[in-house]
Amino acid sequence: MNNAAWCDLISRLHERPGEFRRGLWLNRHVVPPYYPNAVTLADDVAVIDEAIETLASLPDQSGRALKDSFGRLDLSSRGFDRLFNAVWIVRPPSPVVPEPAGSDIQWRRVESAGELDRWETAWRQAGDVPDNAEWKRVFPAVLLIQDEAAVLAGYRGERILAGAMANLAAGCVGVTNNFAIKAETVSATAGCIELAMKLFPDLPLAGYESGARLVLMTHLGFKPIGSLAVWLKPGKTI
Helix, strand or coil, X not given: CHHHHHHHHHHHHCXXXXXXXXXXXXXXXXXXXXXXXXEECCCXXXXXXXXXXXXXXCCHHHCCEEEECCCCCXXXXXXCEXXXXXXXEEECCCCCCCCCCCCCCEEEECCCHHHHHHHHHHHHHHHCCCCCCCCCCCCCHHHHHCCCEEEEEEEECCEEEEEEEEEEECCEEEEEEEEECCCCXXXXXXXXXXXXXXXXXXXCEEEEECHHHHHHHHXXXXXXXXXXXXXXXXXXXX
């Protein structure tokens, strides 16, 4: 639910709102890059069928990506391709593993539109996110005045080397869109987690990761709680 609320927030800020239905978040609009059109909130066959039927009726340019929050579906026979698998993770509100000695990455909350532009530029560079004429900015400046969200940036001097988004929903704080310009992500990620906990105290953190990032987050106190998968019906690049 936390992740669906984040997807809904970003869509609403682009004036392309989604809708919460029984066991499902659904968006019939063209969604921002890297965001799904549907997130399942219940492991229910009827919910899945409704989501797939709705997505199949959308034009190709609307995008037809579905996040299976329980990681139990095989949609290949229904015209979808699996983009990736991942694991949901949760961290209780407890002290963060100390950063390596000598770390000079300083974390703070992004507060200006210019700083957010620099943040997104760094995010694109770190993830090799291609330029998109329609989506010059995935994260609009109005995000900065949302009480339930915070943009986190890790600085070395005046340069943004790392970042993440944090959103408050469903009784926890989602940490998403994590990135680091360089491979030395232990100190960067530890500082990010510490800042998120300061901004939203006494609440668990949540998110999803895979591969080396999953190992790192486990080291920093997160525990895996379940699988997920994202599926895409060909016709749109996200």
